[in-house]
Amino acid sequence: MIAELNRLIDAVEARLTEDVDIAGLAAAAGTTEYHLRRMFSSLAGMPLSEYIRRRRMNEALGIASPHSRRLVDYTVKDVDRPTRGIVTIDGVEHEITGFGVLDHARSRGRYRTDWNWGAAVGEVDGRRVGINLGGGGADGMRNGISHTGFTVDGRVHKIPTALEWDFDPSDWMRPWRMSTDRVELEFTPFYDRYAHTDFLIIRSTTHQCFGTFSGRVQTDEGEWIRVDGLEGWAEDVHNRW
Template identity: 45%
Template sequence: MLTHEREITEPVELCLPDGRLNPAAVGWTRRPLHRANLRGWGRAKRWEYWGVVTPRHVVGLVASSLDYAGVHGVYVLDRESGEEWGRDAVVPLGRGAVMPDRSGVGTAEARGGGVAVGTREGPEGTRLRAVAPGIDVDLVVAAPAGRESLGVVVPWGPRRFQYTVKDVGRPVRGRLRLPSGVYEVGGRERGSGGEGGPEAFAVLDHGRGKWPYRMRWNWAAGSGGGVALQLGGKWTDGTGMTENGLFVDGRLHKIGDEVEWSYDRSDWMRPWRMRGPRVEVEFRPFHEKVSRTELLVVGSETHQCFGYFGGRVRADDGMWVPVDGLVGWAEEARQRW
């Protein structure tokens, strides 16, 4: 059941000296090995997105530099009450945004418009700090020894390409300060609304590349009980690469087949289905988050639904692994950028 895609096992630079895609960089990894040595201005996109799921809350943090602007955001959902808090900011030309050229090292920082988001790698793992009106996020995402992530280079052509790292299901602890109270994350979560269960996890989306003007993608990620799921679609179609994978006890099972997504764009809360030779998954949302941005010639619309997964995914040894009860999200994003 092993994927046909090439596994990269040694450090490699994403770009050639002239800024074009390095053919040797096309493939996938079990740990970050690419250096995103993007050159020049124009169509280059860099971002760090962290999604955190706790028994009580869902947190989304983004810091980005998109050439013409930095788009940063902090979002929190209370899963019990349905209450949402957040702030998005657009900073012209991405001024002040710091984006390291390697995943898992250094510091990323972005601020403006009442939002500050930062990540710093250290001995304990990744520290996440974010501040917005009424919100203060201070979390540490552990990096257990031997745990694998999924890195992929998607080639649309020599001058249009994307490097992504998806690290799904990492344990997280720390504190959330919200208008509704202070909540401890990790172990058992306590706050003004009571306590939840023991499991809290974080998901990283590290992105570096040069994109076409228009693009649409699907992304799903979920975790629970030692199993984590990462699925993508549309943006990788026809490139020979996918960002699909299953994690079992921290080990990546890379899935090279494209996955077919079906969902109702007139009712995002209806079940979503993902199907492929190794994927038989249904996703049932409990909340929809809608984000829209319009800045003249650029714009975006994202429908991100949080919910529960069910079904099964086939591991490298051919055995089907149940994914029933995994919690996370599925989304559709449309970009003009």
């Protein structure tokens, strides 16, 4: 059944920019439209029509800004991509559905690069919320462009101002705070993934903390959205590469 669901989703994904002929997909699968829709709802947890609507509405945050005349930053932060699959533990298959974060970059960056980044996604109060938190302070604004935004039910809301980060480098497990005029967040870590590499001219130090967010963010229309309970990460990274 999972293989059939995957084939159906692949067929739907290939037709998102055009009219999706459900009856035709059912005929190609050797079943009726009624049974195809029932199978999809049972396995995916939502009607096929709702899946198509959400996928067509899903937006991502894209940033393009120059570091200099030669160096450029192009990044897409797609923070609430629906995911599905199977995890096998001790020979037992577990079907999973949820949301993932895609960080897509095609950049030619500076030799020395420092950043803060955070992201989380999930459902709060029946709404799908994904947050992307860009670097703190003046360094978080690249030629006046912010890397901070969030999605609500697939629609992007851009935060144009610099995000202030407050955390303790001597104790990474203490709560972090991120704020600006439309962002009021607290992040409580439960795990710190530390990585350090030092090859003299190539060096990298990363503290990527995973934990839970609480607080709220404000949409373009002025509505405050709670994010209490969203799990994600916040990181502090310093690279020479």
